[in-house]
Amino acid sequence: MPPQTSPAERALEHMSNAVLLMGADSCVRYINGAAQVMFAVSARQVTGYRLPSHTTPCVRVLEAAARNAIETGEPFTNRELSLEVSPDRRMTVDLTVTPVSHDEVLLEVSELDRRLRITREQNLINQNHATRHLLRGLAHEVKNPLGGLRGAAQLLHRELDAPDLQEYTQIIIEEADRLRTLVNGLLGPSKHVEKQETNIHEVLERVRGLVVAEAPEGVTIHRDYDPSIPTLLAEPNQLIQATLNIARNALQSLDGHGTITLRTRTQRQFTIADVPHRLVVRVDIIDTGPGIPKELQDRIFYPMVTGRAEGTGLGLSIAQTLIHQHGGLIECWSEPGHTEFTLWLPLEADDDNEG
Known part of the structure; x- marks a missing residue:
């Protein structure tokens, strides 16, 4: 017979914020569902133990905050704290730490990046x-x-x-x-999306082959794939076109020297345009070019907006439309030396979006 949960625990399980109860020994006494998703752990794995090392240096930040609250006996909140929850994921959060006894504290992590x-x-x-x-x-x-x-x-x-x-x-x-x-x-594309079972890595390998053929000797193309990603329902040619538009922009930005990385990951319980998805695939296209000028970053998906004199400014707009037809979205983050375009695509069956 499963253990009975208290009304308080049931309420915590339905919270969107991550909640942990941590002891003075830095061991986890309780962790809710949102925290399990955020730190990629299970309650069975960490209850009674410290958070695993793969969440370091985030672990050090949380444990130091817990020790401070136990020592002072005072609650406190750190606003807009940057946490590295995995080697390839950093988030901005509000961290609230509340002592509940002489040797236990409650930590609530509210993800600002999500909002x-x-x-x-x-x-x-x-x-x-x-x-x-x-x-x-x-x-x-x-x-x-x-x-x-x-x-x-x-x-x-x-x-x-x-x-x-x-x-x-x-x-x-x-x-x-x-x-x-x-x-x-x-x-833009007006053809109705005819979806079929599609391997995202076959799409990326096709794009990689085209980019390698165009790239000068000074450009390196890296692959960082998660082989466990299942197939998705998609129109492969449209995914190739959308990804190729971004990859070619990356190639042109490098000016003959640098690195492009194609990376895939999955994300659970992810919302795109107010539609929750159980599982989505994340495709990152990263380049080491000079970055997108600050004044263009909020407008790069508009048609006719380009940072290159010879560009038409249509590639990213068309790519966004193609991915949107699949119920997905493209986001971008850029600074000098690191530009990252992220494609989010639902992995579960979904009704076609507007073309």
């Missing part, structure tokens, strides 16, 4: 919807007169005998074709 991320991702989704509707209307208005302009230039080209005059009409035709390509890019 900020939900607000930021909703802004990205709203941004994506608004720009797509605006640009599709504008692009349709441009396509019709552009087609007429090209057709008239072709007719004129056939009527002219002088090569120097034909050169001018050829310029008109070529520029009309260039603008048509640009307009089609603004319209």
Whole structure:
């Protein structure tokens, strides 16, 4: 018969904040579900023991906070504390420590990044919807007169005998074709997503092969894959296109020298655009380039926004649209020497999103 839980324990289990009861010996007396997810441990694994070493240096921070509260007997809160919960994951939290007896303290960890991320991702989704509707209307208005302009230039080209005059009409035709390509890019992908069982690593290996073929000798492509990730329902060509757009941007930012890393991980109980998912795949595309200018970071997913003179500013906008069609999202974090694009994709079956 399973052990009976108290009303207080049941309430703690339903909290979104991580809660631990820690003794003066730094051993865990109680850990709720949110804390188990945050620190990637199970209650059976840590109850009666110290938190495992893979959460170091986060462990040292929590244990020092617990000792301080026991010694002083006073509760305290550390605001906007940076915790490294794993070698590849750092989060910003509010840490509240409350003594409950002479040798026990209650630690409550409230993840600020999650709230900020939900607000930021909703802004990205709203941004994506608004720009797509605006640009599709504008692009349709441009396509019709552009087609007429090209057709008239072709007719004129056939009527002219002088090569120097034909050169001018050829310029008109070529520029009309260039603008048509640009307009089609603004319209973005409109094909309905036909999903199938897709291995994310096959997608990334295809992208890696294309980038390696384009990369100069001074650029290295690293892989850091989690082989346990299951297949997901997706349209593989669209995932390839979205990932390739980001990887090519990374390659161009390196200017012939540096490293690109392709990394995969899973995340449990993750919310995208207010939709909770039991399991999502996280794909990180990391480069060691100069970083994205601060003034562009909030606008990089807008069409026509680019930091390169020769760029169209469409690659990231299209990538965001393609991933959004899969119920996912792309986020970006950048500083000099480290730019990281993260693709979040649900791993469970899901209804198709708007195209």
